[in-house]
Amino acid sequence: MAIKRKDSSTEQKIVVAAQKTFMLRGYDGARMQDIADQAGINKAMLHYYFDTKDKLFEMVFATAYTQIAPNLSILTNESVPLMLRVENFVNHYTTVLMEQPQLASFVVNELNRNPEKVMHFLRGLVSDNTLAQAFMRSVEKEGKTNANMAKLHPIHLLMHIVSLCYFPFVGKPLFQYLLKLDEFQFQIVLEQRKQETILFLKLMIEGKK
Amino acid sequence: MAIKRKDSSTEQKIVVAAQKTFMLRGYDGARMQDIADQAGINKAMLHYYFDTKDKLFEMVFATAYTQIAPNLSILTNESVPLMLRVENFVNHYTTVLMEQPQLASFVVNELNRNPEKVMHFLRGLVSDNTLAQAFMRSVEKEGKTNANMAKLHPIHLLMHIVSLCYFPFVGKPLFQYLLKLDEFQFQIVLEQRKQETILFLKLMIEGKK
DNA sequence: GTCTATAATTTGATAGAC
DNA sequence: GTCTATCAAATTATAGAC
Structure with missing residues (x-):
């Protein structure tokens, strides 16, 4: 030894x-x-x-942020149908967060509590700068070929998707308390959510079950 | 004395x-x-x-929790149609959180970070104990009279609703950064979300736009 | 009830031996 | 490169005068 x-x-x-x-x-x-x-x-x-x-903290935060910050490029690649992009997004982040359950809670909380420690790192990330706009354009484009989602506002779609994927992990203790779910039961619910969330979003984007 | x-x-x-x-x-x-x-x-x-x-903290947390913990009784009152209950829920918590934007972030974060300081308070709340089950029953009941939502799982519906209402506030700094929204623009988006979220949930519950 | 002064402890950081 | 010992600052909490 x-x-x-x-x-x-x-x-x-x-x-x-x-x-x-x-x-x-x-x-x-x-x-x-x-x-x-x-x-x-x-x-x-x-x-x-x-x-x-x-x-030490900056190093940890930087790694955590790049793991969990919504990778909008997944949602922006126009060579793939929108719904498939969304499906990939949901599956990817649900899997990542099931492996590291505190990731979303950590990043989101430090952004709220210690913005000054974190902002100078975010400002260094130029990669995100144009992605949001690219995403908006790609959703609007899809709206022109699909009457069902003509009224779908890109910003709200993005917020819907991210909220549905992230909050179950951030609010895990709250849900466990309210629904009286032990660790094992909660894991099962999370696994089911991949399909449930995709189904839910598909209904909105494609306008059909 | x-x-x-x-x-x-x-x-x-x-x-x-x-x-x-x-x-x-x-x-x-x-x-x-x-x-x-x-x-x-x-x-x-x-x-x-x-x-x-x-x-001091316990006093603050207790007040905050009772303000923001999902009041499931709003969702459980079977004398009101499910969709209207959901609508009331969304409108209520969006309004509360717009008045106190850090409320959800605070409660959710302390549940994650300091469960030992908070759990003995939660255990004292007996009121929540049966509400989750009551909600599940009322959703299942609605499913029998509405074919469109026969497959709607109550737990996931609840998680959808709460996630859509709470996460925009918890993740506010993240969204502001990604979407490059200043304070004023973000407030407008939040106000729009009341209708957007209700529309989204209506689509799922009633199966129609 | 309110204050000043201070105790007691925790905590991030450093000096210096090996 | 790794350790022990220790410092300086910060922080919760208390004692005691008024």
Whole structure:
């Protein structure tokens, strides 16, 4: 035992421990001591590798955001029918969130609580800048070939889709309490939701069951 | 033995200040000093009136929860048609959340981050215990008189409704960033959503536009 | 009831030995 | 690169005067 590892291995242990701790407790609730304990090292090491709590946090947030921020390009690729794009979107994020249930809650909450720590990172992301407009155009285009969705407003469609996919995870404790579902039962409901949500959205987009 | 009467006006100032601070920063991010400053008093007074930070928080959370926890009785009153109940629900919570935009984010986040501080309060609420079942029954009953919604699962309908109403507020910073909406534009979108959401749900429940 | 001053504890960060 | 020991600041909470 007590075999000293190389830098990258220690760094990796820190990253994993920091992800767990920040996701579970948020920036304000996370303690450097907890991260050190979970990584099996001491606090001094954390600062040796990542300097400050803020830098550690930014690293964790950046990874989390790129994993969960709605990838609008999935919804924007016009070579694929709109409904299929939506289906891919729902399936993708439901799967990702079932693997990391606190991801959405973490990102959404830090955006609310610590915007100043997070905004300078978001401003660095130029990739998102035109995607929203591209999505709107592609929905409007679809409206011209499908009378059923002529009145469908792109912004609201996007908010519907994202809300239906994300909130079940963000509001997990609320739903579990209200519906008296244990962990196993809740997982089943989440799995069912892939189909339920797609069916629901299909009804709206294509105007038929 | 002589019980000192606490100044209700000071107490009220503390309550308001605590609500603002906890809602904005969460339990972990809130500082007693900030609450004192905002109430125009000093920290000693806070402890004189509410003893500990935990007690102050529990008071704030209890009020917030009862304001925003989905009032399922709105959805359960079988003397009103299901679709009208849903409409009332959407209108009610959209209005409440537009008046207090951080309410949903606060409650949902504390349920995730500090369940131990919050669960003993939730356990004290017996009123919610049977409402979920009542809602399920009333939806299933409606299914027997309306072929269009025969396949509509009550749990998923509930999760759809709550997700569509709450997430636009919880995810407000995310949507504002993605869609490049300023405060004014976002308020307009939220106002539109009342009708958009109801239309969407009507389509599902009644199977028609 | 309200205040000032201060205690007691927690926490992020650093110094320095090995 | 890793550790122990410790600092400085922040933060909840209390003591005691008025």
